[in-house]
Amino acid sequence: MYKVEIGKKILSANEEYAAKNSRLLTEQGKLCLNMISSPGSGKTTILVRTINELKDKIKIGVIEGDIQTDIDAKRIQATGAPAVQINTDGACHLSAAQVGSGLEKLPVVDLDLIFIENVGNLICPSAFELGETAKVVVLSVPEGDDKPVKYPATFARSKVLLINKIDLLGAHTQVDFNLERVKADTRKLNKSIEIFPLSAKTGEGFAAWCNWLLRAVEKLR
Amino acid sequence: MHETMMAQSLLSMISAEAEKRNAKPIIAKISCGVLNAVNDDVLCFAFDSVAKGTACEGMKLEIEHKQIQGRCKSCAEIFDVELSQPVCPKCGGEDFELQPDAALVLEEIEFSKE
Numbered sequence: 001m002y003k004v005e006i007g008k009k010i011l012s013a014n015e016e017y018a019a020k021n022s023r024l025l026t027e028q029g030k031l032c033l034n035m036i037s038s039p040g041s042g043k044t045t046i047l048v049r050t051i052n053e054l055k056d057k058i059k060i061g062v063i064e065g066d067i068q069t070d071i072d073a074k075r076i077q078a079t080g081a082p083a084v085q086i087n088t089d090g091a092c093h094l095s096a097a098q099v100g101s102g103l104e105k106l107p108v109v110d111l112d113l114i115f116i117e118n119v120g121n122l123i124c125p126s127a128f129e130l131g132e133t134a135k136v137v138v139l140s141v142p143e144g145d146d147k148p149v150k151y152p153a154t155f156a157r158s159k160v161l162l163i164n165k166i167d168l169l170g171a172h173t174q175v176d177f178n179l180e181r182v183k184a185d186t187r188k189l190n191k192s193i194e195i196f197p198l199s200a201k202t203g204e205g206f207a208a209w210c211n212w213l214l215r216a217v218e219k220l221r
Numbered sequence: 222m223h224e225t226m227m228a229q230s231l232l233s234m235i236s237a238e239a240e241k242r243n244a245k246p247i248i249a250k251i252s253c254g255v256l257n258a259v260n261d262d263v264l265c266f267a268f269d270s271v272a273k274g275t276a277c278e279g280m281k282l283e284i285e286h287k288q289i290q291g292r293c294k295s296c297a298e299i300f301d302v303e304l305s306q307p308v309c310p311k312c313g314g315e316d317f318e319l320q321p322d323a324a325l326v327l328e329e330i331e332f333s334k335e
Contacts, residue, residue, distance in 0.1 A: 001332065002332055003329055003332075004238065005329050008234060008326065008327050009324050010324075010326065091222075092222040124223035152305065188307055
């Protein structure tokens with residue numbers, strides 16, 4: 001037997017595609033946010049409401065990642081915003097190459113903000129850079145307040161945490177969820193993270209989130 | 222499950238090295254960071270599956286996990302961050318900056334002599 005030192009990155013192909021996406025977005029001054037969460041946290045509903053709230057101010061496009069179907073892209077397109085559906089055919093995360101082909105199909109030049117809705121999964125997507133400006137992690141109230149502790153990697157690396165479905169908080173529901181615990185646990189890992197509790201159903205909390213988006217878009221222009 | 226993509230990439234890298242040397246690969250050493258979220262069993266299983274029928278069939282993977290480090294904002298200490306309880310071991314400070322995570326790297330391949 002003999003040993004050979006290699007020392008090469010295993011995901012370098014993905015990193016090269018990510019760098020290419022990042023160059024394209026940076027050169028054109030576009031904000032691109034990679035949305036990561038468990039299935040059912042309300043990512044698409046958040047996007048639909050965000051697009052509607054900001055319709056008159058900025059142009060938003062969406063790359064939708066799902067294992068199968070184009071249900072989500074159709075929901076986005078119904079708002080009038082351009083959306084591209086990518087089916088990963090079983091894979092639990094989007095790759096940078098897939099996002100690159102999604103960007104080719106979107107009218108990027110005309111857009112201010114591009115959302116990438118990753119496949120619903122709180123673990124795998126965090127291992128694959130897509131060339132995005134930043135990651136946004138979404139946690140919804142029914143999932144429980146222990147998720148930042150149980151799945152720290154995604155929370156540690158995100159620029160924004162959206163806590164969705166806060167309309168389910170309060171004594172009238174049966175849901176135990178300590179909002180302050182989530183904030184404290186997340187900030188332990190990530191001091192500078194922006195946290196916006198909101199409800200995509202009622203619209204509560206959207207003003208702060210949308211203002212943050214507008215400022216972030218402005219900064220890159 | 223993202224290990225499948227890692228396994229495929231790993232297979233093509235090892236296959237290329239084996240072909241170059243016209244040798245049979247036996248063991249591959251890999252290192253990864255916390256944020257790669259690699260589960261050893263899943264990666265080995267995925268690799269076994271994709272390696273079936275190739276020169277890499279039956280290979281063993283040795284996986285080293287590298288801790289992510291943080292830089293304490295109070296005392297500048299660089300320390301291994303325990304993500305479940307991140308505290309600076311020197312001053313007890315809780316405000317720190319995460320350092321870049323270790324990449325997923327193919328470190329070394331062992332080939333059989335013949």
